[in-house]
Amino acid sequence: MRVPVSLFSDRPLSKCATVFQPWTAKSSFNILKVSRYSRDPLFSIKRIKKAKKWSERALPVWNLLRFWPKQQLDASMADTFLEHLCLLDIDQEPITARNTSIICTIGPASRSIPKLQEMVKAGMNIARLNFSHGSHEYHGETIKNIREAVETITTDPLYYRPVAIALDTKGPEIRTGLVRGTAEQEVELERGASVRVVTGEGDRDSTDGNVIWVDYPSLPQVLEKGGRIYIDDGLIGLKVLETDWVEALVESGGVLGGRKGVNLPGCDLVDMPAVSERDEGDLRFGVAQGVDMVFASFIRCGQDVREVRRALGPFGKDIKVVSKVESRQGVHNFLEILAESDGVMVARGDLGIEIPAEKVFIAQKMMIGRCNSAGKPVICATQMLESMVAHPRPTRAEGSDVANAVLDGADCVMLSGETAKGLFPVESVTMMHSICREAEAAIFQQQLFEELRRLTPLSNDPTEVTAIGAVESSFKCCAGAVIVLTTTGRSAQLLSRYRPRCPIVAVTRSPQVARQAQLLRGVFPVLFHPLPAPVWADDVDNRVYFGMNIGKARGFFKTGDMVIVVTGWIPGSGHTNIMRAVHVP
Structure with a gap:
């Protein structure tokens, strides 16, 4: 049973900065639980326990109300990996937007x-x-x-x-031929049977229960006695008995169809x-x-x-x-x-x-x-x-x-x-x-972000520095999304590299960049069709608001939520260096 939260503010929810004493119970367990919902990678449980008054334990109220019952947030911000595993809860809801x-x-x-x-x-x-x-x-x-x-x-x-x-x-790759010359035919290879593996063009359609044709002429030269030939992702296994004409023993049988892949583990296929x-x-x-x-x-x-x-x-x-x-x-x-x-x-x-x-x-x-x-x-x-x-x-x-x-x-x-x-x-x-x-x-978000940041070499690239700051800010303010304007897709890729928990809404005018961004974890590409506005600042605002509208329509965030906006300071690619935290209108 969740303990109700008492609010001591008459301001709108989206404007309220903090929540004061969340409940009267003062157990360390409750203090520990509430600290998880800060979603702050630098928010240590030890710091919470050292707080001498409730005002020092203040948390963003909208974060608490929005994420309290779901999305494994307490586990994702644990102090240790073992604690992270212990805090996973099968009754919590999954993440809102799939990032993979x-x-x-x-x-x-x-x-x-x-x-x-x-x-x-x-x-x-x-x-x-x-x-x-x-x-x-x-x-x-x-x-x-x-x-x-x-x-x-x-x-x-x-x-x-x-x-x-x-x-x-x-x-x-190496493949077998068609069984008896047709794609629909299959043949059963029984365990213990002996088969010949041939490569001549004249034998291309000769595959049956006794002969298997493969499209690699150098096969006899690369095989050794006792070696293995695997067919169809290893479902069929052959042991090489003779290499001059490649006779093999069926060690693991099965049904052989046409055009199946052949693997020769341990063989050096330098001529391919x-x-x-x-x-x-x-x-x-x-x-x-x-x-x-x-x-x-x-x-x-x-x-x-x-x-x-x-x-x-x-x-x-x-x-x-x-x-x-x-x-x-x-x-x-x-x-x-x-x-x-x-x-x-x-x-x-x-x-x-x-x-x-x-x-x-x-x-x-x-x-x-x-x-x-x-x-x-x-x-x-x-x-x-x-x-x-x-x-x-x-x-x-x-x-x-x-x-x-x-x-x-x-x-x-x-x-x-x-x-x-x-x-x-x-x-x-x-x-x-x-x-x-x-x-x-269920990702251990705190550990992941800290390790990615620590392993990244020091950089004087404004775009990468901005990306790191944007992702860290998204954790601190519990952002509903990061909205990035991108021409080539590089800014979106750098944001994806640091694995924010929230989705990355990448607004671009390039259809190919939008499609290729589907390779990146957490990036939701949005294609913006209108022509650029005469004033560049207006064009930036138009694209940002378009990204916000799409994000709201897909349920990533709602009016009043916080989002991180990443843009450049002049038109064109390679100039991303501005990060803003804004409320969704």
């Missing part, structure tokens, strides 16, 4: 316009197109459907979001190009279609990222390159990959085959941590809600997996087969949305 972006793979189950509309309303931020499958005509039609689906809800401020389109390259001829054609197609980002598969070093940028050419220079790390070599070269990339995807499917499964979580945490430290977006992907391909609810372990990716610091979480071919694509997005909201409320 959801990436959905679009396939046969989800490419229709009505289904895409449902997925956008359910929370899809980025649509991923897997170019390992499908023709350019197929993907061109899918892109058209995505844009039509988004356009139909443009006027609805509650559901509209500028959905980004990501092209996922085939990359330097970073960008294949097919990839170059796909990237040119993506540039022509105006995709917003590329998920570059099987990136092994920094040079591979540079090759992808070269293939994009001058017309694709503004496309974001997100490197998929899915091999041991990529993990070892992670820092140079990160330096060359706009973001990173922790692609756990192939990574879990290339390295021992029990070490995948170590690689995941390391990569997410280094991306957070560098201020670059990171995606956690593969088998997050895998059981929802066939079932309407995930397993408990899958729910915990998504939540832990959010707690680790992922900017985005990704759905693959769940939305591409599953029976419940919309339900999968809805479930992931709900899990992310609950997980974000």
Whole structure:
């Protein structure tokens, strides 16, 4: 039972600065509880206990009333990690606005316009197109459907979001051929059976229960006796018996379909190009279609990222390159990959085959941590809600997996087969949305912000300094949102780097910047269409008020709440240096 608060002020709620003696009980427990709702990272419990009179324990009244029963605020501002865990409460409400972006793979189950509309309303931020499958005509039609689906809800401020389109390259991967020459055929490989693995062009359509064709001519040269070949994300495992003609024993059997991925753990595939001829054609197609980002598969070093940028050419220079790390070599070269990339995807499917499964979580945490430290977006992907391909609810372990990716610091979480071919694509997005909201409320916010600030090198960049101050101020005044005006998206990315608890409403005139901002944790891009006002100060006010109206419509804050506004002092990009704390009119 909550103790009622006594207010000793006749001023309007939004104007009232403090609340005096909140209750007559003077137990240290009550004092400790009320201190949590200050949301002040520097507000120590020890300082509260040392206060000699109630006026020194004054707290913003609107903060107390607004956040008292919900959003795990007492836990998020704990003094220690153990105390943070002890204060988590299953009966508190989740965070108001989901900050983690959801990436959905679009396939046969989800490419229709009505289904895409449902997925956008359910929370899809980025649509991923897997170019390992499908023709350019197929993907061109899918892109058209995505844009039509988004356009139909443009006027609805509650559901509209500028959905980004990501092209996922085939990359330097190895795949099997079609079973008996057709995409619909499958074959059962029984445990203990012997099979031949062939690479000749004449055997391309010969895959059956005795022969498996793969598209890697150098296969006999890189294999060793006793080595392993894994097919279809490791569902089928072969042990190499002979390398001259590649005979193998089926150690773990299963159903083999066409065009399945092949992994050769421990093999050095130095002759495989970073960008294949097919990839170059796909990237040119993506540039022509105006995709917003590329998920570059099987990136092994920094040079591979540079090759992808070269293939994009001058017309694709503004496309974001997100490197998929899915091999041991990529993990070892992670820092140079990160330096060359706009973001990173922790692609756990192939990574879990290339390295021992029990070490995948170590690689995941390391990569997410280094991306957070560098201020670059990171995606956690593969088998997050895998059981929802066939079932309407995930397993408990899958729910915990998504939540832990959010707690680790992922900017985005990704759905693959769940939305591409599953029976419940919309339900999968809805479930992931709900899990992310609950997980974000349970983040140890005080520790996170302090560590991010401490690890950041000293900077004389006005934009970064302003971003740090804005995020800290958002904690101190319990802001409903940070509203930032951005031309290139850099200011929004710097704010996202320091992980404010409230949403970041990024107002921009650039459609591409708005879509690409979906990669960033906590950023809600808003597209401002009107032409600039003749007086620049008026134009700033117009954009700020537009962001406020959108924030109120989406329920981020209401009239009278405090928001932080971040702007520049002159027109153009690179001049962000003003932070204001204002009440929403």
